[in-house]
Structures are given as structure tokens and as C-alpha cells.
Amino acid sequence: MPGRVKKRSPLKAPDRPFIALGLEGSANKIGAGIIKHDPDGSTHVLSNVRHTYITPPGEGFQPRHTALHHREWALTVINDALKKAAVSMHHIDCICFTKGPGMGAPLVSVALVARTLSLLYDKPLVGVNHCVGHIEMGRQVTGAHNPVVLYVSGGNTQVIAYSQQCYRIFGETLDIAVGNCLDRFARVINLSNDPSPGYNIEQEAKKGKRLLPLPYATKGMDISLSGILTSIEAYTTDKRFRPNGPTAEDGDDVITPQDLCFSLQETVFAMLVEITERAMAHIGSKEVLVVGGVGCNERLQEMMGVMASERGGHVFAMDERFCIDNGIMIAQAGLLSFRMGFETPLAKSTCTQRFRTDQVHVTWRA
Amino acid sequence: MATTPEAQWHNVTMRIPFASEKHANIAKQVIDVDRELQPDVVKRTLSVEGNDLVATFTTLTVRLARLTSNAFLENVDLVVRTIGEFGEDAEHVPIPPPAST
Numbered sequence A: 001m002p003g004r005v006k007k008r009s010p011l012k013a014p015d016r017p018f019i020a021l022g023l024e025g026s027a028n029k030i031g032a033g034i035i036k037h038d039p040d041g042s043t044h045v046l047s048n049v050r051h052t053y054i055t056p057p058g059e060g061f062q063p064r065h066t067a068l069h070h071r072e073w074a075l076t077v078i079n080d081a082l083k084k085a086a087v088s089m090h091h092i093d094c095i096c097f098t099k100g101p102g103m104g105a106p107l108v109s110v111a112l113v114a115r116t117l118s119l120l121y122d123k124p125l126v127g128v129n130h131c132v133g134h135i136e137m138g139r140q141v142t143g144a145h146n147p148v149v150l151y152v153s154g155g156n157t158q159v160i161a162y163s164q165q166c167y168r169i170f171g172e173t174l175d176i177a178v179g180n181c182l183d184r185f186a187r188v189i190n191l192s193n194d195p196s197p198g199y200n201i202e203q204e205a206k207k208g209k210r211l212l213p214l215p216y217a218t219k220g221m222d223i224s225l226s227g228i229l230t231s232i233e234a235y236t237t238d239k240r241f242r243p244n245g246p247t248a249e250d251g252d253d254v255i256t257p258q259d260l261c262f263s264l265q266e267t268v269f270a271m272l273v274e275i276t277e278r279a280m281a282h283i284g285s286k287e288v289l290v291v292g293g294v295g296c297n298e299r300l301q302e303m304m305g306v307m308a309s310e311r312g313g314h315v316f317a318m319d320e321r322f323c324i325d326n327g328i329m330i331a332q333a334g335l336l337s338f339r340m341g342f343e344t345p346l347a348k349s350t351c352t353q354r355f356r357t358d359q360v361h362v363t364w365r366a
Numbered sequence B: 001m002a003t004t005p006e007a008q009w010h011n012v013t014m015r016i017p018f019a020s021e022k023h024a025n026i027a028k029q030v031i032d033v034d035r036e037l038q039p040d041v042v043k044r045t046l047s048v049e050g051n052d053l054v055a056t057f058t059t060l061t062v063r064l065a066r067l068t069s070n071a072f073l074e075n076v077d078l079v080v081r082t083i084g085e086f087g088e089d090a091e092h093v094p095i096p097p098p099a100s101t
Helices: A063-085 A104-121 A130-142 A178-188 A197-205 A226-235 A257-283 A298-310 A327-339 B021-032 B062-091
Strands: A018-024 A029-037 A043-052 A094-100 A125-129 A148-152 A157-162 A167-172 A287-291 A314-316 B010-017 B042-049 B052-059
Touching (some): A018 A104, A029 A327, A063 A104, A063 B062, A094 A104, A094 A130, A094 A327, A104 B021, A125 A130, A130 A157, A130 A167, A130 A287, A130 A327, A148 A257, A178 A226, A287 A298, B010 B062
Parallel strands (some): A018 A094
Antiparallel strands (some): B010 B052
């Protein structure tokens, strides 16, 4: 592109080591992580502890029960994180917490703990946007420079590109998130929620043999998923459907849960790859960064890899430690803004269920 | 419903004792940040008297009084447990500051 000058990062190298505690609890995981930024510019993950609220098969997590889980586990998780990092609360520079988006009751539970710690130890609070947390941790772990970000999780599905100190949303889901679509289908076919419904769908999909026709719903830069969920659910009442696999007298024309998992994944991932490719063409980037819980799906990473390599590009993806919601990403994004002088005063440390990625002023990037 | 004069609303007052005035103040500040979910039918005042956190709720219905009191006590429980876990450690400020690594 003509006239593009490499701008210098506004983020100055720290004059001393900075340590941040990050607390996350916007969905069914409570996480605490401790990160350190050293004067030489290096970043160290000192600890990253998480506890997941797992519901029985066929059930999702309700806000109230999830909040109770977080309240029960918060102190254990924080203490574990401090112990693993061998850091005292006194040595921490700021306490970062998820301000939103997410489920109200779980968010507030974690914010209460963050505020109490902040007042007890007289440490500043930093409210962090959950999505920006995912993006910043992804950039840190993978070293991607200016990627198109595909953020796919149980609550969010967005294609994001950075421009002018803002993570701009290029495309997103028009109804439910992709993780929500997969999780809810897992409930329909009674898959376990342990370790996560998405993981179990991925394993089942590997055994699938048939690609069944499903609606393909990309709408410009956006996608729609609720109709696909309805369609795939409809297959479970089809008379060819065999919930326990084909029997001896069945012919070839049967549908197994494995086929449905396979078909669902192939269809929705193809849609995600399509809108991501379109965003890459728009901004002229050859890098894709996949973040969020669904981002650790290896089939999605593989499909994205094929697309990126055809464009001469590269996919950056992470494993479940950093993909799935965690405290360390909140610490990372919070510490970046803290080093730019950002703090959340106590009176403003409320949570918000709606907090869009593009509402954040990304002061730490050029 | 909303025409019921506020003088006829239901009142709940709770006094929660803390180990110190400082801790009672922390609990008050932490809980005061979040507004009530239905501010037009639930009025909340928090204050600290000595070592006690004093909460007064004025609500339109008995049901709201129960729900708000419950939610409040759950929040107090979380704050109290956090103070119980970290309060003592917070008092012992390490001297000298940690050597940078």
C-alpha cells in the first residue's frame, strides 16, 4: 500500500518489572493468571489457573449456578495462581478483571473479589474487555504482527481487524455464537460437557463418514447459525437416524451422531473460513489469528491453514491453555493498558453484559 | 402498583459485624459500586457504624425485600471470605520491597 509508514509503538519499555493479576469469570470458567513484563521487553506467564463449571450431559450452564460456582472457587483459584507464580499480592502492580461482555451474575461475582483485593492491598483496578483480552494474549503467544483475528467462542463469533487504535469488527454472527451452536447440538445428542462439549463434538466428528446437506448461511461479512442448528437438530428425528450407530440389518443410508457432528463442523467452519478470507482480502493481511474456545478445534485450524496457505499466508493458533477463557489474557490486556496509564476507579468498576470489542481505545498499539 | 406511597414500602435493616471498621468500610465500598437491578422499586442505603456494616432496604413488595436481602447477604459472604483469606496477609507489608529479577 502506498504511503504506509511503520509507526513506532506508543508503548514504552517498562523501567522495572511489572506484574499483573488477571481475574476472568465471564462464562463457565473462573481463571486467575499472573503475568510479568520485564524491562527487556519480554513477557512471562508466571501462572495460569482455571476451574471449569461442568454441567451434566444435556444441560447448559445457568447464570445463577455459574455465579455460585465462581464464588465457591474464586479464592482457591487465586491462591493457586499466587502460589504457582511464587508471587505475593504485595508485589502485584495492578488487579485486572473482566468488565464484560459476558453473563452478568458470574461477572459481578469475580468483580466483587477483584474490588475487595484492590482495597485490601491498595492496588489499582483495571477493567478489561474480554474480547480484547483474547486478542492481546493471542498476539503475545503467537507473535503475529497485524493479523485478521477470528474470535470464536461460546458467546462470541467475530472477524476483527486492527486499525487506528481500534479493533474493528468486520463481520460477526447475526444470531448465536458458533460455540453456542456446537454446545447446544452436543446437548441434543447427549454428549458429555467434560472437558467441553466442543471437544467431544470434535472427537465424534473424526468418526463421521457422511456430509449431510445443511444450510450455508454467510451474509456478506456476517454469518447466521441458528437456522443451521435447527436443521441439524431436525436430522435427529429423521427415520434414518441411529443414535447408537447402525445395526446389522441397516443399509448404507443411515445417519449417525458422528455424521451429524462431522457435517455440522464442516459447514460452520467453512462459513467462518469464508468470511475470514474476505476480511484478509479487504485489509491485505496474510496472517490469521484464531482465538477463543472454538479456536482450539484442530479441524478449524486445519481448514483455516489450507485457506491461508493458498493465499501465501499463515495461521496462528494456540492450544487450550490460552484459547479457552483464562485469567492470564485478562492480565496481559490489563497490564498493557495499565502501562499506558489506564486505571479503573472503584466507582467505575461495574460490569456490563454488553461491551463490544470496538468500544475499547487500544492506546498501546500504533 | 407504583402508586403505593413510599411510606408504606417494606423495610429491612441488617447489621453485619466485622473485625474492624476498616474491613466494614471495604465491604461497604465494594458492594456500593453495583447498583440495585431495579432501582425504582428497591432503595438501598449502606453505612458503617463502628465495626458494623448497616444495610437498609426499602422495597415495594415483600418478595423484593427477600430477593434483595438474599443477594446482599451472598455478596457480603463473598467479601467476608475474601477478607478472611487475604485480610491478614494484606496487613503485613513486606519490607524491603522485592529485589527486581
